[in-house]
Amino acid sequence: MYNFEFHNPTRIVFGxxxxxxxxxxxxxxxxxxxxxxxxxxxxxxxxxxxxxxLGDRRLVEFGGIEPxxxxxxxxxAVEVVRDEGIDFLLAVGGxxxxxxxxxxALAANYEGxxxxxxxxxxxxxxxxxxxPIGTVVTLPATGSEMNSGGVISHRGGKFVFFSPLVYPRFSxxxxxxxxxxxxxxxxxxxxxxxxxxxxxxVTVPAEARFxxxxxxxxxxxxxxxxxxxxxxxxxxxxxxxxxxxxTNGLNGLIGxxxxxxxxxxxIGHELTALFGIDHAxxxxxxxxxxxxxxxxxxxxxxxxxxxxxxxxxxxxxxARIDEAIARTRSFFEALGVATRLQAYGVTAxxxxxxxxxxxxxxxxxxxEKREVTPEVSRRILEExx
Amino acid sequence: MYNFEFHNPTRIVFGxxxxxxxxxxxxxxxxxxxxxxxxxxxxxxxxxxxxxxLGDRRLVEFGGIEPxxxxxxxxxAVEVVRDEGIDFLLAVGGxxxxxxxxxxALAANYEGxxxxxxxxxxxxxxxxxxxPIGTVVTLPATGSEMNSGGVISHRGGKFVFFSPLVYPRFSxxxxxxxxxxxxxxxxxxxxxxxxxxxxxxVTVPAEARFxxxxxxxxxxxxxxxxxxxxxxxxxxxxxxxxxxxxTNGLNGLIGxxxxxxxxxxxIGHELTALFGIDHAxxxxxxxxxxxxxxxxxxxxxxxxxxxxxxxxxxxxxxARIDEAIARTRSFFEALGVATRLQAYGVTAxxxxxxxxxxxxxxxxxxxEKREVTPEVSRRILEExx
Numbered sequence: 001m002y003n004f005e006f007h008n009p010t011r012i013v014f015g016x017x018x019x020x021x022x023x024x025x026x027x028x029x030x031x032x033x034x035x036x037x038x039x040x041x042x043x044x045x046x047x048x049x050x051x052x053x054l055g056d057r058r059l060v061e062f063g064g065i066e067p068x069x070x071x072x073x074x075x076x077a078v079e080v081v082r083d084e085g086i087d088f089l090l091a092v093g094g095x096x097x098x099x100x101x102x103x104x105a106l107a108a109n110y111e112g113x114x115x116x117x118x119x120x121x122x123x124x125x126x127x128x129x130x131x132p133i134g135t136v137v138t139l140p141a142t143g144s145e146m147n148s149g150g151v152i153s154h155r156g157g158k159f160v161f162f163s164p165l166v167y168p169r170f171s172x173x174x175x176x177x178x179x180x181x182x183x184x185x186x187x188x189x190x191x192x193x194x195x196x197x198x199x200x201x202v203t204v205p206a207e208a209r210f211x212x213x214x215x216x217x218x219x220x221x222x223x224x225x226x227x228x229x230x231x232x233x234x235x236x237x238x239x240x241x242x243x244x245x246x247t248n249g250l251n252g253l254i255g256x257x258x259x260x261x262x263x264x265x266x267i268g269h270e271l272t273a274l275f276g277i278d279h280a281x282x283x284x285x286x287x288x289x290x291x292x293x294x295x296x297x298x299x300x301x302x303x304x305x306x307x308x309x310x311x312x313x314x315x316x317x318x319a320r321i322d323e324a325i326a327r328t329r330s331f332f333e334a335l336g337v338a339t340r341l342q343a344y345g346v347t348a349x350x351x352x353x354x355x356x357x358x359x360x361x362x363x364x365x366x367x368e369k370r371e372v373t374p375e376v377s378r379r380i381l382e383e384x385x
Numbered sequence: 386m387y388n389f390e391f392h393n394p395t396r397i398v399f400g401x402x403x404x405x406x407x408x409x410x411x412x413x414x415x416x417x418x419x420x421x422x423x424x425x426x427x428x429x430x431x432x433x434x435x436x437x438x439l440g441d442r443r444l445v446e447f448g449g450i451e452p453x454x455x456x457x458x459x460x461x462a463v464e465v466v467r468d469e470g471i472d473f474l475l476a477v478g479g480x481x482x483x484x485x486x487x488x489x490a491l492a493a494n495y496e497g498x499x500x501x502x503x504x505x506x507x508x509x510x511x512x513x514x515x516x517p518i519g520t521v522v523t524l525p526a527t528g529s530e531m532n533s534g535g536v537i538s539h540r541g542g543k544f545v546f547f548s549p550l551v552y553p554r555f556s557x558x559x560x561x562x563x564x565x566x567x568x569x570x571x572x573x574x575x576x577x578x579x580x581x582x583x584x585x586x587v588t589v590p591a592e593a594r595f596x597x598x599x600x601x602x603x604x605x606x607x608x609x610x611x612x613x614x615x616x617x618x619x620x621x622x623x624x625x626x627x628x629x630x631x632t633n634g635l636n637g638l639i640g641x642x643x644x645x646x647x648x649x650x651x652i653g654h655e656l657t658a659l660f661g662i663d664h665a666x667x668x669x670x671x672x673x674x675x676x677x678x679x680x681x682x683x684x685x686x687x688x689x690x691x692x693x694x695x696x697x698x699x700x701x702x703x704a705r706i707d708e709a710i711a712r713t714r715s716f717f718e719a720l721g722v723a724t725r726l727q728a729y730g731v732t733a734x735x736x737x738x739x740x741x742x743x744x745x746x747x748x749x750x751x752x753e754k755r756e757v758t759p760e761v762s763r764r765i766l767e768e769x770x
Contacts, residue, residue: 001625003400007395014642015388209609210629213602221594232685237592240386244595244642253638257399257629 003149011170013050014244016236019046019136019170022053022090025170026134026320030088033081035101037065037093041138042181044381050092053297055267065093068279069100071154074107081108081131091135091168092183095142095192096133098152099150118152118159130165132298136172138242139181141189141280141313143196143250151269157361173247174353175239179314183230185348187278187335189246190226194219194331195264195283196249202301203259203292203368204364215254216308218245222311223331230335264290266366267377270357277344283333284339288325291385295369297371342385351381386593389641395531396555399629401621403557404431404521405476407438410555416645418444418466420486422450422478429565435477435521445469453657453664454485454502456539459492466493468515472657473634476520476553479547479570480527481575483520484535489718490515503544506665515550520735521557524566526574526665527630529583530556536654542746558632560624568615570631571721573665574698575611577632579604579716580649580668581634587676587686588644588753600639601693603630608694608716615720644753648705649675651751652762655737663730671715673710674769680706726769736766 013021026032032054034047041047042063051059062077081088081104091101101366106127107114116126137145144150149162178186201215221241229238248254270280277285286375291302299317306312314320338344357373358364366372370382400712411417418440419432422672426432428446436444447462454667465471466489476486484563491512492499501511522530529535534547563571606626616621632637653667658736677688691697691709699704714724723729743749751757757765 001399001622001629003403005396005398007396011392012641013390014386018388207626208629209606209626210633211603213606214599217595217598217602223600224594237386241592242593244386244593248595255640256397 001206001257002259005253005361006256008146008252010168010251011166012146012173012247014173016176018174019049019177020053020135022050022136022172023055025172025375026088026090027058027256028057029087031060031084032088032090033061033077033084033086034061034067034090034092035077035089035097035104036061036063037067037097039090040180045176046092046136046138050090059084065097065100067095068151068153068158069103071118071152074100074103074152075114076106078107078114086131089131089133091133091153092138094137094139094143094322097146098137098168099136099152101133102144102150102163103152103161103283105166106163107145107159115154118154120160121162127163127165130163133166133168135168136169136174136177137243138177139185139189140173140178140239140246141192143193143247146247146251147172151363153273156273157357158273173243175236175243178243179234181196181233183233184336186230186233186242186336188278190222190230190242190335191280191284191332191337193242193246193280194222195247195280195287197254198287198305199261199264200258202212202298202305203261203299205300205304206258208258210221211254211256211258214248218249218254219309221245226331226335228244243319261368263366263372263377265378266363267354267358267380270354270361270363271346272378274350275358276356277345281337281344284337285344285384286380288329288339289380291321291325293376293380293381294325294367297367297369341381348382348385351378354381386642387644390642391637392549393531393637395636396454397531397558397632398555399558401559401561403559404434404562405438407435407519407521407557408440410557411439411442411473411475413442416445416469416471417473417475417476418462418469418471419444419446419477420450420462420482420489421446421448421476422452424483426477427567429721431477431521431523431562435475443464445471450485452481452623453536453538453543454481454488456503456537456599457490458708459537460499462489463499464602465494471516474516475628476518477523478521479524480529480736483522483527483529484537486518487529487535487548488517488537488546490551491526491546491548500539503539503699504547506547512548512550515548518551518553519555519557520553521559521562522628523562524570524574524660525558525563525624525631526577528578528632530558531632538658542742543656543658558628560621563624563628564619565687566618568618569721571604571615571618571627572722573628573663575615576665576669576717576722577608577719578627578634579607580665580672582639583672584649585640585643585645585692587607587690588646589683590685590689591643593643596641596643597689599633603639606630611716611720622675646749646751646753648757648762648765651748652743654737654767655739655746655748656731659735659739659742660729660731662674666722669722670726670729670746670769671765673714673724674765676706676710677768678761678765679752679757682752682754726766733767736763739766
């Protein structure tokens with residue numbers, strides 16, 4: 001096990017109707033900016049419930065944070081925070097709204113050009129403090145509700161940032177608030193959680209047994225409840241299990257003390273930026289291809305994954321790995337998500353453009369051992385066609 | 386899954402030689418009370434290393450916190466905290482030192498009779514604040530390094546208390562600091578962690594799949610590395626895995642949203658108080674007996690435990706349960722820990738006394754459904770003879 005530091009101060013408030021506790025969780029005197037995305041939180045009444053629960057606090061609202069939230073949109077919210085003297089940010093939505101809110105919390109306290117903050121780890125001098133954040137999660141997927149990172153779109157790229165200042169003070173996880181999600185978004189959430197987990201697990205052995213077993217537990221749970229929760233959105237238990245797995249898939253728990261990959265995510269970001277493919281769908285396309293191309297480097301962990309997640313214990317090693325990859329692909333397809341680039345209209349003649357974008361964004365040494373050069377990324381993309 | 390709240394603000398600093406970071410972790414201006422138990426932290430140089438790492442801060446020491454720490458001992462430390470104007474408590478030791486330090490942190494801030502705090506959840510008015518705590522863990526077992534509870538001995542009984550004020554600010558987990566432990570204490574740590582886990586897992590089904598899988602991961606890890614880490618104390622990986630499992634076994638992670646039992650612990654506390662049997666050994670004695678007596682109530686989870694922890698999938702249900710209980714007992718025995726009361730000199734004529742102590746301490750409705758009456762406890766004890 002590698003040395004590590006783990007500190008996650010977010011308070012999770014989990015269960016049916018817990019949004020009623022906003023009154024206890026948000027400071028009494030706070031002037032609150034409620035941030036949200038499209039109209040669904042209005043349409044299904046979530047926003048009304050939140051407003052009501054906040055009692056007589058002064059409230060301001062900022063809607064329209066888009067999927068893959070854009071720097072320009074978020075900077076308009078920063079102006080609102082400053083102009084209105086906001087003291088507390090309440091994100092009501094999924095990963096995009098939460099990620100965007102984190103960026104706003106930092107940028108509102110930064111004197112210089114906020115583009116400086118689009119580095120992976122802003123220096124304390126750049127963002128010496130941040131507005132406190134709370135979240136009401138409406139889409140179980142990104143884990144943003146219990147971590148310190150976010151992804152922002154800007155100038156045709158996606159930028160990842162982390163800061164310990166943006167851990168939410170609290171996150172309300174009410175599975176019933178997610179019952180109205182369209183099936184495609186739920187399927188995306190299952191896949192997003194699955195890939196977060198394997199990016200921290202299917203790497204190279206590191207004698208971190210608790211982390212491995214916990215990752216395997218998340219994967220097995222997703223395989224068990226994924227199809228159910230897509231097909232039966234109001235099955236509380238299935239949705240609750242998805243929701244808690246999504247949070248634990250990216251709150252640091254399975255990622256401490258182990259190597260991490262993130263190749264799939266980094267190439268996936270380019271596919272979203274260039275072609276507008278949903279984040280989770282880019283992951284479903286790329287993950288089987290990453291494993292096929294990097295089978296030798298990941299052999300030991302792929303065999304462990306085959307055995308402990310898919311119960312594949314018999315036969316030759318390569319056959320077990322092939323079967324594990326095939327079952328993973330089938331699992332994604334069964335959720336209604338196509339796993340080939342061509343299904344999204346991306347053909348071989350576009351690969352140059354994707355590889356060039358990776359190079360432009362400095363993504364030239366990806367993977368747990370920094371071995372994924374642009375040449376390897378190209379092979380992965382070819383495999384994913 | 387039941388509704389739950391999860392908030393664990395402790396910072397974990399894990400790995401070899403991390404005690405050097407005490408200088409970063411303890412506030413610069415703090416006057417620090419270093420608390421420890423017997424002589425082993427002196428003998429093996431841990432105390433010297435800690436002092437050195439704290440630089441030129443003002444230090445006071447309080448040693449002699451015994452196993453099953455006593456109220457009277459801890460109240461002497463409270464006087465030191467008050468007389469010396471201490472601002473920070475640094476526990477260097479195992480569960481007893483950490484639990485004792487938590488109690489001191491509360492009691493030093495309580496105006497009335499500190500015995501009032503020996504309730505399971507002190508009221509905020511009783512302990513409105515607490516001294517900040519850090520820990521340097523020398524014995525992986527109790528999980529006290531990342532939770533808000535403690536157990537204190539007083540007037541012939543053991544008292545459990547919890548307060549969110551006593552989460553350590555940080556805990557340093559350096560597996561190498563535990564290499565000098567005697568094998569019996571390491572075996573106790575393995576068993577303590579195992580029983581913490583099953584008390585939160587072998588109950589009744591609650592559709593909490595992440596929690597179940599994570600608990601199973603801890604149990605399987607302990608089975609894998611337990612005998613190794615007892616036999617080869619300097620095997621870093623084995624000890625690191627024990628240490629991280631011990632923390633995660635009782636930091637809330639596997640216990641949120643699920644029923645919990647704690648029968649074994651509560652009867653075990655009486656065995657320690659009456660006969661001086663090591664805490665972990667009381668658990669090893671009682672757990673097989675609890676499962677044997679409460680097999681019907683726990684049938685579904687015992688079968689799940691048999692299947693997922695011991696790979697017992699074939700044969701009649703009762704045969705699988707019997708085998709799982711037998712393997713659990715063999716696992717404890719293979720660690721060098723006897724699992725029958727009589728091996729510790731406790732015979733049938735002492736059972737009345739134990740049951741009476743349970744009644745006197747209000748332990749008359751134990752278990753995940755409060756079904757363990759004194760009569761059931763007696764049957765468990767008879768089974769454990």
